[in-house]
Amino acid sequence: MGLSGHADKLDMHGWKTQIADRWDSLKDPVKIAMIGKYTALSDAYLSVIKALQHACMAAGMKLQLDWVEAQYLEPEAKETDAAKYETSWQQVRAADGVLVPGGFGNRGVEGKILAAQYAREHKVPYLGICLGMQVAVIEFARNVLGVKDADSTEFNPGTPNPAVVFMPEISTKHMGGTMRLGGRRTVLQSISCLTAKLYQKEQYIDERHRHRYEVNPEMVPQLEAAGLMFVGKDETGERMEVVELQENPSGHPFYAAAQFHPEFKSRPGRASPLFLGFILASGKRLNSYLTSRATPQPSPHSTPVKPSPATSLGLEGLNLSAIGGSGSSSSGAAAGSGASQALFKGSS
Numbered sequence: 001m002g003l004s005g006h007a008d009k010l011d012m013h014g015w016k017t018q019i020a021d022r023w024d025s026l027k028d029p030v031k032i033a034m035i036g037k038y039t040a041l042s043d044a045y046l047s048v049i050k051a052l053q054h055a056c057m058a059a060g061m062k063l064q065l066d067w068v069e070a071q072y073l074e075p076e077a078k079e080t081d082a083a084k085y086e087t088s089w090q091q092v093r094a095a096d097g098v099l100v101p102g103g104f105g106n107r108g109v110e111g112k113i114l115a116a117q118y119a120r121e122h123k124v125p126y127l128g129i130c131l132g133m134q135v136a137v138i139e140f141a142r143n144v145l146g147v148k149d150a151d152s153t154e155f156n157p158g159t160p161n162p163a164v165v166f167m168p169e170i171s172t173k174h175m176g177g178t179m180r181l182g183g184r185r186t187v188l189q190s191i192s193c194l195t196a197k198l199y200q201k202e203q204y205i206d207e208r209h210r211h212r213y214e215v216n217p218e219m220v221p222q223l224e225a226a227g228l229m230f231v232g233k234d235e236t237g238e239r240m241e242v243v244e245l246q247e248n249p250s251g252h253p254f255y256a257a258a259q260f261h262p263e264f265k266s267r268p269g270r271a272s273p274l275f276l277g278f279i280l281a282s283g284k285r286l287n288s289y290l291t292s293r294a295t296p297q298p299s300p301h302s303t304p305v306k307p308s309p310a311t312s313l314g315l316e317g318l319n320l321s322a323i324g325g326s327g328s329s330s331s332g333a334a335a336g337s338g339a340s341q342a343l344f345k346g347s348s
C-alpha cells in the first residue's frame, strides 16, 4: 500500500506561532455574558466557547467569559436567592455582549427572555443561537407587539399565542425522528442585512441544525412590521433561520440570532462570521470592519453560485488596521491587529 511504516513528525510550529502565541498576546478585553444552565455544560456549550475563542483571535480581542445562570435572572430569584439575583444581573449589566446559546427544557427560559430584552433595550450586542433565537422572538412578541402571553409550545403547550411552535420534520408518530438535524441551506432575504455582509454572501449560507421547534410563520408578518426582520429563511420560505433587528430606527449595534448552530462550523483561523460580528460589535469594532469589506452585490446569475471556500470563512478580506481603530482602548489593539494579520495570512 506504499505505507512507509512510520508517521511523519507532527509539525506544531504553525500551531504555536499562529494560534498559541497569538492567543497569549491578546490584550484588549471583551466581556461576554453567556446566559445558560451551568448544569448543562454539554458539548454544545463547549463548541460555543471554542467559537467565541476563534472569533476573539480573529478580532484581536481577549475573551472574558462570564457564565450567568439564567434562572437567577428571574424575578422569583429575588426572593429565593437575592445575592445570586444581584450578581447575575450585575454580570449582564457589565457585559459588552450577551449570548444566549442553544438549550432544551423550560428551566431558566424566562431569565433568557429577560436577558434578550435587556440586550435589545440597552443596545448591547446580542447573539442568539437556536433557543437563543426563539427567546428573542418571544421577547419581541411580548414587549414590542404587546402579546404579553406569547410563548413557545415547548414550554407552554397550551399557550394561546405561540410565537414558537413544534416542527415535526419527519413525523409526530416517529419517536426520536422528529429532530431537524445537520446541514441545511438558509436563503438570505436581503443583501444589505448584517448576516449577508458578515458571510460575504448574497444568496445563501449552509449551516448545521439541531432543533424541534421553530418560529411560528403566522406571526412573522406582525413581527417584521414592528422591526424584527427574518433575513434568512429555508428554501421553502416557511421556516425562519436568521433574525435581525432592523437597523433603522433601532440603531442597535448588533442584534442577531440564528435557528442553526454557527459554532459547529467554526474553526481556529476560520471564525464563524456571526460570532466574529458579535465579538467585533461587542468590542466596538464592527463598523470599521464592515466598511473595510465590499458589500455583497446582487448576482447576475439566476441560479445560486457555488460558494467559494475563501468567502465562506468570514475572515478573508479582514482589514485589521481598520478593526484596530474605533473603540480600541489601548496600544494592545494595535499589537492584536498585527497578530491577527499574521493569523489571517497563515489561514488563507
Ligand SMILES: NC(=O)CC[C@H](N)C(=O)O
Binding pocket: 101, 102, 103, 104, 105, 129, 130, 131, 132, 154, 210, 211, 212, 213, 214
Ligand atoms: N438546540 C436548541 O437550542 C433547540 C431549541 C429548542 N429546544 C428546539 O428544540 O427547537
